[in-house]
Amino acid sequence: MVRNPERRAALLDGALAVLAEQGARGLTFRAVDAAAGVPAGTASNYFSDRDDLLTQAGGHLYVRFAPDPEEAERAMAGASTAEDVAGLMRWLLGRMRDNRTVYLALLELRLEATRRPALRETLTRRIRQDLEENVRGHQEAGLPGGRSEVVMLYLAMTGLVVEHLTLPGVLDGEGDVDALVGALVHRILSGAGE
Template sequence: MRSNPARRNTLVDAAIEVLARDGARGLTYRAVDEAAAVPIGTATNYFTNRDDLLGQASLRVHDRLGPDPAHLDKPPSKESLTELIQFLRRRLAEDRTGYLALLELRLEATRRPELQKSLTRRVRANLLDNLDLHEATGLPGDRTTALMLYLAIGGLMVEHLTLPGVLCPDGEGIDELIATIVERVLGRPGG
């Protein structure tokens, strides 16, 4: 196997593009080579098999979509939590391809036990890190509140990035919807 890290990243990013565009069934070495604009046969030099390629894509997509610590420097409040979630929504929308590839990987994991095992481990670790971060930064609510926000925003993102006209047909109002979700999940003082 070749070990040029830059070329490997280019191929894995191309695999993410193919997953988002064509789904897991369209992920072939040839499709990755074409998307990466490299000679046909290059991907076979970097990945032992399709499972290896899927596994590398699942790791890389999480790196691409991960949170930016710079957005955690505000004093903890309902407003800063809302702004953080709105920022994450914009980040996912900007890398819509990465998010759609992640959804494809999740679907493919239902058919591939090894991918399911590694993806479950990565997503669970990310979730636990997010719950710990929520507590450590003093954001409002407890771990259960953070979990409820994770689930609600996850559902919102699936709708928004796969069928954008369902929730806000004009494309506007998503940030307001996030603010409402945060308000309702946190609850009103004394309410």
């Protein structure tokens, strides 16, 4: 396999774009080459087969999702109340909205993971690690609530993001999405002494 990290990253970005636009069925080496703007046949030099491409794309999602450390530090600075948590959730929603292609690719990969054990293992490990980091960061920041509240926030925000990015009309008449974020955060944290 060829080892050019920049080209591999471009191919994986291309794979995420194909997944978001065409779904897992559209993910071919040819489609990835076209999306990455590289010569035909390039992806086959970097990935042994489609399963390898899917699994590596699943690992690459978090490279694309990861915020700049300084941006994340600014978002967390001084956070200590339920309203601060709501602000953080709004910031996260904004990041997902700004990275809609990557999030839609994640949804496609989640579905594909139900049929591919290696991909399921990769996504489960990475998403579980992310959840643990969220719990740890929440507790270290001294934010209201504990582990169960962070897990509930994760579940509620996941549902809200899915609706907002895929079928926004489902939420028509339910209020502004930022207000919905605030309401779910306050309801979840109300049992934590807020």
